Amino acid sequence: MIKFNQACKAYLSHTKALDNLTLHIKPGEFVSIVGQSGSGKTTMVKCLIGEERLDSGQILVGDWDITRLSSNEIPYLRRQIGVIFQDFKLLPKKTLAENVAFALQVCGKSNKKINAVVPQLMKIVGLSEQMDRYPHEVSGGEQQRTAIARALVYQPKILLADEPTGNLDSINAEEIIELLQKINKFGTTVILVTHNREIVNNLNRRVLTISDGKLVSDQAKGKYLI
Amino acid sequence: MFLSLARIIKFGFQDVWRNFWLSLATIMILILTLFSVNLLLSLKIIGQAAVDNLKNRVDISIYLRQGVSEDKIMSLKARLANLNNVQEVKYVSQAEALQSFQNRHQNNPEIMQALEQLDKNPLTSSLTVKPVNPDNYDQLIEDLNKIQDPVIDSRNFQDNKELLNKINSVTKKINDIALAISLIFLLIMLLVIFNSVKLAIYSHRQEIVIMKLVGASNFFIKAPFLFSSLIYTLAGVILTAVIFYPFLSLLQPYLDTFFFGYNIDLLTYFNKNWWQIMGLQTIGTGLVNLLASYIAVGKYSKI
Numbered sequence: 001m002i003k004f005n006q007a008c009k010a011y012l013s014h015t016k017a018l019d020n021l022t023l024h025i026k027p028g029e030f031v032s033i034v035g036q037s038g039s040g041k042t043t044m045v046k047c048l049i050g051e052e053r054l055d056s057g058q059i060l061v062g063d064w065d066i067t068r069l070s071s072n073e074i075p076y077l078r079r080q081i082g083v084i085f086q087d088f089k090l091l092p093k094k095t096l097a098e099n100v101a102f103a104l105q106v107c108g109k110s111n112k113k114i115n116a117v118v119p120q121l122m123k124i125v126g127l128s129e130q131m132d133r134y135p136h137e138v139s140g141g142e143q144q145r146t147a148i149a150r151a152l153v154y155q156p157k158i159l160l161a162d163e164p165t166g167n168l169d170s171i172n173a174e175e176i177i178e179l180l181q182k183i184n185k186f187g188t189t190v191i192l193v194t195h196n197r198e199i200v201n202n203l204n205r206r207v208l209t210i211s212d213g214k215l216v217s218d219q220a221k222g223k224y225l226i
Numbered sequence: 227m228f229l230s231l232a233r234i235i236k237f238g239f240q241d242v243w244r245n246f247w248l249s250l251a252t253i254m255i256l257i258l259t260l261f262s263v264n265l266l267l268s269l270k271i272i273g274q275a276a277v278d279n280l281k282n283r284v285d286i287s288i289y290l291r292q293g294v295s296e297d298k299i300m301s302l303k304a305r306l307a308n309l310n311n312v313q314e315v316k317y318v319s320q321a322e323a324l325q326s327f328q329n330r331h332q333n334n335p336e337i338m339q340a341l342e343q344l345d346k347n348p349l350t351s352s353l354t355v356k357p358v359n360p361d362n363y364d365q366l367i368e369d370l371n372k373i374q375d376p377v378i379d380s381r382n383f384q385d386n387k388e389l390l391n392k393i394n395s396v397t398k399k400i401n402d403i404a405l406a407i408s409l410i411f412l413l414i415m416l417l418v419i420f421n422s423v424k425l426a427i428y429s430h431r432q433e434i435v436i437m438k439l440v441g442a443s444n445f446f447i448k449a450p451f452l453f454s455s456l457i458y459t460l461a462g463v464i465l466t467a468v469i470f471y472p473f474l475s476l477l478q479p480y481l482d483t484f485f486f487g488y489n490i491d492l493l494t495y496f497n498k499n500w501w502q503i504m505g506l507q508t509i510g511t512g513l514v515n516l517l518a519s520y521i522a523v524g525k526y527s528k529i
């Protein structure tokens with residue numbers, strides 16, 4: 001599904017964010033990527049969604065080489081990979097349903113399709129009753145669920161979760177992880193980038209540990225090692 | 227396709243509305259720019275009309291001896307008419323000259339009284355020579371000086387050319403200043419639009435981030451900002467027309483009084499050339515605004 005082949009990326013400070021990183025994530029997997037701050041996790045995420053380019057090496061998503069995408073091709077990549085972040089990235093002046101609908105509107109989907117898809121997604125993430133609320137009126141967990149619903153609007157094969165529980169308490173964090181597992185059961189590959197030892201240990205799924213831009217550990221049913 | 231276009235238009239209007247004060251300031255600058263351009267155009271038209279009018283009034287008078295037979299006068303008239311650069315030679319008899327003089331000074335009782343005290347008509351008959359091209363005035367005077375005829379009493383080669391040169395010079399200066407002021411306003415307009423779009427992008431940075439995140443095309447992200455610059459253009463052009471026409475209507479009576487007999491009608495000129503003037507201003511302003519927006523969007527939408 002996703003392949004990093006000898007991926008290298010350095011910033012102007014000559015720090016190697018990715019140093020010959022090679023890994024392979026299979027379709028339908030639930031993979032946790034762990035590592036200390038500055039280990040290269042975020043760079044990996046950025047390269048995967050076309051926000052950064054590799055200096056050398058290759059990234060494949062399915063059969064698609066996304067290493068050197070043009071700026072016009074990046075939107076198509078981002079419709080294939082759903083992404084959620086620690087800060088939710090919701091528009092405060094739109095309701096939860098409007099936030100989800102916005103993702104479809106800006107990509108030219110018809111109102112008919114939007115009206116059909118949005119309630120379904122809100123139901124999947126358990127927010128049918130909160131659709132008309134604004135982000136500041138709901139909990140952090142519910143905001144993250146909305147972000148997940150938005151990430152799923154194009155039925156992506158990959159869901160990339162970059163520190164999704166970073167701003168949540170343990171109960172909400174647990175609920176989000178359960179939701180991600182549910183999505184994974186439907187066949188979506190989930191990549192969870194996290195610092196949360198407890199979550200990683202409880203998941204008991206594949207864990208990739210990154211340090212100084214290199215893959216230092218790959219455990220099929222791993223634990224948080226660092 | 228049409229749905230995307232409709233949403234781009236909707237988002238464009240939202241940009242303008244949500245940044246109301248910024249949009250208002252931008253449109254005000256556009257109105258100031260276009261108003262000054264139209265004002266300078268009016269000045270150019272007035273200047274040109276005054277120069278043309280003055281050029282038509284440039285003529286040379288040759289005064290004739292009294293008591294000369296009409297045959298000799300007509301013979302001289304024919305000689306003058308044959309000269310190069312002579313458009314028309316008009317014979318003004320003693321009686322006509324007196325009538326014209328009386329008409330000119332009818333409001334001056336002292337002159338009229340002095341005229342009445344004279345027994346006879348003190349004015350002489352004359353031949354008035356009108357040049358084809360007032361710019362060749364010197365050549366015509368040279369040609370006229372070569373003609374020696376006993377019929378001629380005196381020649382009044384009052385140098386209108388100097389006056390013409392002065393007016394031409396003033397008109398040229400007005401045009402140059404107009405061009406410079408227009409260019410300055412154009413530059414201001416460019417910078418203002420650039421900053422407006424920059425601020426609009428800044429206030430929408432969250433939306434832009436999300437649009438990019440969910441895979442909106444670059445065109446869809448940028449187009450609303452380009453469209454809002456077109457809204458500024460149209461609003462600016464329309465509001466300028468709305469303000470400028472009443473201004474012209476108020477100005478016209480003053481122009482009629484000040485330039486009496488010059489036939490300067492700005493309203494008619496603007497009405498006749500309405501589409502040309504407004505069309506060119508819309509296209510020109512639209513292109514400048516699009517350019518400024520395009521640069522701003524390219525530079526600042528990479529969030």
